[in-house]
Structure formats: structure tokens, C-alpha cells
Amino acid sequence: MLFGKRQQIIILILAGMLVADFALFGYLPLRQRMRAVKQRRALQAVGIAKASAQSTQLPSLKEQLAKLKRAVGNYERQVPAQRDIGVFLHRIADLMDEHNLREQLIQPGNEIEAENLSCIPISMRCKGRLTEIFEFFKSLQSLDRLVRVEQIKLVNDRYFSGEASMETSAVVYYRYKAKQG
Numbered sequence: 001m002l003f004g005k006r007q008q009i010i011i012l013i014l015a016g017m018l019v020a021d022f023a024l025f026g027y028l029p030l031r032q033r034m035r036a037v038k039q040r041r042a043l044q045a046v047g048i049a050k051a052s053a054q055s056t057q058l059p060s061l062k063e064q065l066a067k068l069k070r071a072v073g074n075y076e077r078q079v080p081a082q083r084d085i086g087v088f089l090h091r092i093a094d095l096m097d098e099h100n101l102r103e104q105l106i107q108p109g110n111e112i113e114a115e116n117l118s119c120i121p122i123s124m125r126c127k128g129r130l131t132e133i134f135e136f137f138k139s140l141q142s143l144d145r146l147v148r149v150e151q152i153k154l155v156n157d158r159y160f161s162g163e164a165s166m167e168t169s170a171v172v173y174y175r176y177k178a179k180q181g
Contacts, residue, residue, distance in 0.1 A: 085120055088145055088172060092124065095143075099136040101126040101166075117173060124168040130154070133166050146173045 089106050096104045109121035126133075133154070140147055151169040 085172065089122070091143065092122075092140070095136055095139045096124075096126055099128065099132045099139065101128040101132055101136060103127045117175060119171045119173045122170045122172055124170065125166065127157075127163060127165050129162055130164050133164060140170075147171070148173075 085108055089108065092106055093104060096106075103126055105123075105125040107123045109123065112119050112121070126136075128136075137149070137152075140149070148171045149168060150171060151167075153167040155165045155167075157163045157165070
């Protein structure tokens with residue numbers, strides 16, 4: 001009988017050790033791994049939800065990009081790498097002639113250099129009818145070179161004959177290339 005109780009105690013101890021072994025080395029590590037997997041799945045679900053929400057914005061972003069490309073697509077052409085101010089000033093004088101503007105005066109100012117861009121202020125004066133001056137500015141805007149008009153002053157002649165004097169301050173840009181040496 002003593003041997004039977006002893007045997008039962010040993011079996012219970014062994015069973016307890018097996019349960020403890022299963023719990024410590026099997027169940028608990030698997031449970032921790034399951035928790036980690038569930039956390040990763042939750043993070044992935046959040047990532048997928050964000051990606052799907054952002055993918056709905058993709059068409060509008062593509063449209064914005066296309067608009068920006070159209071807006072700055074002509075940058076290389078409108079802001080040339082060479083100065084060519086003489087040719088450009090001659091083109092302005094030709095435009096004034098085309099629109100029958102008289103008493104023309106076109107003067108470039110001192111060049112201003114920035115990091116990658118340079119600009120040359122230009123002062124323009126002429127006389128003509130308001131419609132001719134307006135057409136001149138439309139033609140100036142359609143030139144293949146970027147011109148920013150900063151100030152326009154229009155003054156009627158003293159007899160109110162429909163003639164106006166125009167004074168304009170504008171800026172012409174070009175890409176500045178540092179001198180290598």
C-alpha cells in the first residue's frame with residue numbers, strides 16, 4: 001500500500017511537472033506569439049486602411065500634379081539660361097511698333113543676381129490709345145519669355161483726346177550660371 005501511495009505521488013508529481021512544462025515551455029510562449037501576431041495583424045489592418053484612404057486621394061493628386069506640370073512646364077523656355085537682353089528689348093520695341101505706340105523708351109536697369117535666377121528690371125514708356133496699350137500688354141504676356149509687370153502708370157493727355165502716356169516697370173528673368181574658374 002505504501003508503494004501504491006508512493007507511486008501515486010510520483011505520478012502526480014510527474015503529471016504536475018508535465019503540466020508545468022507544458023504551461024511554461026509550450027502554452028505561455030505560444031500565447032505570447034499569438035498576441036504578437038494579433039498586434040502585427042492589427043497594425044497591418046491600420047496600414048491597409050490608411051493606404052486605401054490615401055488611394056482615394058490619388059486621382060486628385062494626379063490632377064494637381066498635371067496642373068503643376070502645365071504651370072511650370074514652360075519654365076525652361078520662359079526662363080532661358082542665356083541673358084539675351086538685347087534681342088528681348090528689340091522684341092519689345094517691335095511689339096510697340098506693331099501696336100502703333102509712339103515716343104518709345106525702353107531702358108534696362110541693373111541686373112540682380114540670386115542663387116539660380118537673375119533678373120533685369122526694365123523701364124518702358126510710350127504713348128498711344130488705351131486699346132493699343134492694352135493690346136501691347138496682351139502681346140507682352142504671350143511672349144515666350146517670362147516678364148513680370150510690377151507697375152503700370154497710365155496718364156490721359158491734357159486734351160482728353162483718347163491718347164494716354166504709359167510708364168511701366170517690369171522684370172525679365174533668366175537662369176544664372178555661376179562663372180567657373
